[in-house]
Amino acid sequence: MPATIKDVAEKAGVSITTVSHVINKTRFVSEQLQQRVNIAIAELGYQPSHFGRGLRQGRSYTIGLLLPDPNDGFFQTVARGIEEHSQNHGFGITCCNTDEDPIKERFFISFMKQRSVDGLIIAPTTMAAESLSPLIHEGIPLVIIDRYIEDLPVDQVFSDNRTGSYQAAEHLLGLGHKRIGLLTGIRGITTTEHRLQGYRDCLQEHGIDVDESLIVEGRSKIEEGYAATEQLLLRADVTAVFSINTMMTLGALKCFKARGIDCPHDISLTGFDDPDWAAVFTPSLTVVAQQPYKMGYEAGELLFRAIEGQREEEQVQTIELKTQLIIRESTARSTGH
Amino acid sequence: MPATIKDVAEKAGVSITTVSHVINKTRFVSEQLQQRVNIAIAELGYQPSHFGRGLRQGRSYTIGLLLPDPNDGFFQTVARGIEEHSQNHGFGITCCNTDEDPIKERFFISFMKQRSVDGLIIAPTTMAAESLSPLIHEGIPLVIIDRYIEDLPVDQVFSDNRTGSYQAAEHLLGLGHKRIGLLTGIRGITTTEHRLQGYRDCLQEHGIDVDESLIVEGRSKIEEGYAATEQLLLRADVTAVFSINTMMTLGALKCFKARGIDCPHDISLTGFDDPDWAAVFTPSLTVVAQQPYKMGYEAGELLFRAIEGQREEEQVQTIELKTQLIIRESTARSTGH
DNA sequence: CTGAAAGCGCTAACAC
């Protein structure tokens, strides 16, 4: 039904080869023919078929994006950063949510392969490289984001979670807090583990033994944050809470609210990530901010460099983004207990 | 490099026809051959090429999604509802952000057409049908969401924005507020216009003349909401603010915070949409909640019905979703002035 | 019950 290259060729009175070359600027064509072709294209409203081209070239002009949690505004912003590049290159994006499920991850990777994506950006669900190494082996351009995987010869972009976490803990210690509860995100992904490590390192370097009972495992839903906070509050001596991701932070706040706990007077709170509302909240939230847009942007840059072959083989890059501690109202000097 | 149907056929000692039929279950194949084929497929890790199939069938097993604002969690949830269906049908989703820009919208529609998407779900940037009617004419399955377009013979799913807004205004009137400021979203899209209309209708039916100076135009960024609220506050007699979208609401809250205005004691606030944090905020926010997941889900259902041809021609549906006024702490009885 | 072969729209090697 839609016009094909053949229709254009006939209308312009040239061969389809010439049409192809005009479209792709892939060899010289005389002014005159170029014009005839362009006119024909315009009149027919011709657009090259994605399939014809793809079948021939084995390229899809599409990149795949595998993200764990669509509810998290963080990844939304990451996606924007990536989009910046894909638009410039005329590429499409196919995005799938893994929901932190390795099975889904595997499925979608295979899905993407079937569709011959030209590159893939993944925030992996696990620290293991099983599902990823085949990709690398097959030479599909790949960039890992958000979660660092050790010893994997592949481009990676992630935040310096350990330092971010360290600084948050140090900030709380500096305010006189000795017993700092930690709400973790889902275990087994590096973001969580590194943030946990930063907390541990900081306490230890300040001569404080880490009380494991102050570390409560959550995942990434408000209710889980709520429950984890309640559990934490059973220990009456907690004067500060450090929450490792946005949803857990909201859960903590909800719990505070339900129990009539005054933050920061009764308990200080520090979160990770800086969503729009964090600064508007009452109290405004002290947080460790990441650079989600930049994460996406850098990842996109690495990916397209690989796609366009402007990269030496085996020369992979690892980009660690700085975090920033933003001190607001939700943390205050410990009133002791 | 990856295995083709031909490789499978050779390995299984059958014709490619048979392989195709086994894969697609499109005609009877003896148990024996089926097994041989399936084994060969497994051993080769064969996946049918998306391009080969697409070129032949003119289908992409992909739907397109055009959304205006990726920062808005609302659309994120809508997308989840759609995804539910696309997963079940083994379809992919290609999503693009129009950023409320009709030019981008047009571009992406054309982009989607080139890629032969099997259907399109769009939250249009304007009330005009120009970019959309060609699609309808070409018979590409299409569902409009969020924003109603009159007299367009196409499936549509949207919220009853007028009633939602009406109820919010009525709630504020019931609390004794007489001078209710209105922060609008971007003008010219039906969501904004209908919400505006609901506000107007409510005041009028309660015998109150609408003071146009209480209606301040914003768009969809925090800073715009902030500025609009400041403008509103120049009128000292405003005792309540009704904000028409999430970002404007955040802007209003930010302004309140900056000026030391106590909500709801000094001024009541009602928002539209119910993001995660609205209930956790201090004060928790009275809002008109929509049903974003349902919006996506219904849209997906309509779209796939059309894609699979289970719909009479010219038999379009229009689904209006109820909104719900959720009364929380941010609205209180007017203390008068 | 199975296979041979045409052809979807395009690009690029090969002619001229």
Add this chain to the structure above:
DNA sequence: GTGTTAGCGCTTTCAG
């Protein structure tokens, strides 16, 4: 400077 043509991987008619 331009055209002819093979063939990418698949589905589907047609033949048997």
